[in-house]
Amino acid sequence: MGYRLKMKLWRGDKSGGELKDYEVDVSEGEVVLDAIHRVQAEQAGDLAVRWNCKAGKCGSCSAEINGKPRLMCMCRLSDFEEDETITVTPMRTFPVVRDLVTDVTFNYEKAAELPSFSPPPRDADGKRRMAQVDVERGQEFRKCIECFLCQNVCHVVRDHEDNKPAFAGPRFFIRYAELDMHPLDTNDRRELAQGAAGIGMCNITKCCTEVCPEGIKITDNAIIPMKERVVDKKYDPLVWLGSKIGIRNKDTESRVPAKQGKAGHIKRPAH
Amino acid sequence: MASTDARESTSGSMEAGVGGPTRADVGVRTLRGDRWWLAPLTTFVVFFGFIVYATFRAFAGKDYYSAPYLSPFYSPCLGDCVEGSSDFGQPFSWFPLSAALIILIFPLGFRMTCYYYRKAYYRAFWLSPPACAVAEPHGSYSGETRFPLIFQNMHRWFWYAAVAIGLILTFDTVISFREQTGVDASGHPTFEWGHMGLGSLLMVINVVLIWAYTLGCHSCRHIMGGRLRHFSKHPVRYKLWTWISKLNGNHARYAWLSLFSIALVDLYIWGLAAGWYDDPRFF
Structure with missing residues (x-):
């Protein structure tokens, strides 16, 4: 069963940025990275996100989801309530390049x-x-x-x-x-x-x-x-x-x- | 304790860390919305409670022996102890304060330098960090590289002492399976073997937990086999290492359980010595 997911994504670069609100349709079995890709495809084509294998083996899509460091591709949406807003920021220890990408x-x-x-x-x-x-x-x-x-x-x-x-x-x-x-x-x-x-x-x-x-x-x-x-x-x-x-x-x-x-x-x- | 209410506050580490000029400007110490503060708060309350209780009992200097039971806080009783409690003599009989203070440095030092307790109290007492991905409130940090924390490297020395204390507590447990039958001509108590009371049961549980904690120590794991580069050349030490690794996996659990069991045995003996209740005898 699909539902409408509320997200806050950090948008910006080293000169500054903010958490921006998005709403996106998601389906059963999807992970946070799927939702981010849908935002990128439908609403924010310039959203920068680093990813590769979508299988938890390449180590590319590291980010902080609701404040916890996790791989976006291994973070199931079913871990959250359907009405819960999922906040995604880049890793906060490394210099930010843009949006969810760090150096x-x-x-x-x-x-x-x-x-x-x-x-x-x-x-x-x-x-x-x-x-x-x-x-x-x-x-x-x-x-x-x-x-x-x-x-x-x-x-x-x-x-x-x-x-x-x-x-x-x-x-x-x-x-x-x-x-x-x-x-x-x-x-x-x-x-x-x-x-x-x-x-x-x-x-x-x-x-x-x-x-x-x-x-x-x-x-x-x-x-x-x-x-x-x-x-x-x-x-x-x-x-x-x-x-x-x-x-x-x-x-x-x-x-x-x-x-x-x-x-x-x-x-x-x-x- | 830090709380979620403190999210918006800025601190030294915010400016030098996650709020630094190159980092993503998120603007808060943490975005974690779960109850991350619960674990350090619980640790703080329980440890603080134990410290208060242990300090009171260590300085009390009385109600620590009720034949045949000796409180673990006072074992071995090397000071000016009550009749029957000094199985290893009284070389410090001149010591003016409580006999517990002579030996408590060893178990205290062992636990204070323990790798698990360090994690627990650095998080709960020093908030460094209070929880994962929650910015700590300190402006600078040098870890365990300087005085006094560089002395955490002495953990294995305290482990050597803890093994000796463990053996002594085992001895205390064994001799608790006796019953006082009277006093001899010179006024010393006489005992008969083969008896058991609730105190013995508590002491057995305590000593098992103490050994599970002591033998599961990371330093023990290293000394027994971890320091090797060739497991294949040392099959006995490799086997020891694998056994200790299993205990080590539950080190935190045994650290907590043995802390409770020590306090419980002491409390039980305190009650016996103070005459609040009698020891139920099983046989």
């Missing part, structure tokens, strides 16, 4: 700063090996679709613009953790995670986990383990002593401290 270059700069996977020399037969159980450990983190909703909701940068240069954000703490847990990576990322990536800025209030559309346990499985690894390196004299006298296992041997990558080649769009 997420910040995230690509942070990705470039993260040292890439650095495997050791191959075995004598030209292969590299790792056990299945070690492969499986990182699979949860590889579900990330880079929608950047976690980066958007994180109050460290959402509420404090000045923290952006010194804070990589939850999406990249996932990557730090994944690589630090990787048996074949030769980079030791612990100092970098605390220093340049600013993992100490995170106060583990778990909003990143709450908004993740892939259900990745970002805080419990990536950020806290990475914090604990930093504690191993810097704040635990027992670990230090154990390493000195050789009774700690050699799991961290053959790793060298990683250097921060450069983000200078990342171009911000002109707008």
